Amino acid sequence: MRFFLVVFWLLPLMAQAATPELIVVKPWxxxxxxxxxxxxxxxxxxxxxxxxxxxxxxxxxxxxxxxxKSSDTSGMAMMMDVQSITVPAHGSVTLAPGGYHLMCMQPAMKPGDKVALTLSLQNGGTVAAVLPVYGAQNAP
Ligand SMILES: [Cu+2]
Known part of the structure; x- marks a missing residue:
């Protein structure tokens, strides 16, 4: 019984030492x-x-x-909260204007800053990202 418990305690640690679960590309x-x-x-x-x-x-x-998530239904731009975003196995999801995005309320930043954030995953893991901040005229 004791061995059983130890193995289960170690498994998450071993998983975190592996490559990150999601690769973050071109964050901003x-x-x-x-x-x-x-x-x-x-x-x-x-x-x-x-x-x-x-x-x-x-x-x-x-x-x-x-x-x-933003949507453009019947010509009216809207956005709503989503409970989760699924990134399919061997696939990708793009967060971009007009679709999925992260909405930062009460932002404390300015263009030129780099903002660190953490995504939390359903499996208990986390993914860290650093987003360079752009203003209205300066999106990449
Ligand atoms: Cu939004």
Whole structure:
């Protein structure tokens, strides 16, 4: 029984020592004004054989950081909270203007800054990213 417990305790540690579950490509943040939420964008690649589900995000540069999705239904641009974003096995998901994005409430940043954030995964893991901050005129 004791051996059994030890093995289960070690498994998560071994998993974290492996390659990251998601590869973050071209992350960036659009900041306009302190009174307007900033938005985080990136491409997330999943090199693994299992889907990876993002269930939350956090950053010390944001009062709150939420998973959002924009949609353009019947000519009206809207966005809403989503509970999760699934990055399919051996696939990718792009967070970009007009689609999935991270919504940073009460942004504490300015163009030129680099904002660190952490994505939390359904499996208990985390993925870290650093997003250079651009203003309205300066998106890559
Ligand atoms: Cu949003």
């Amino acid at each position: 943040m659009r900041y306009l004004l302190a009174s307007i939420p900033a938005a985080g964008y990136m491409e997330l690649q999943n090199p693994g054989a299992a889907d990876v589900v993002i269930t939350g995000a956090a950053s010390s540069a944001c009062g709150m950081l939420m998973l959002h």
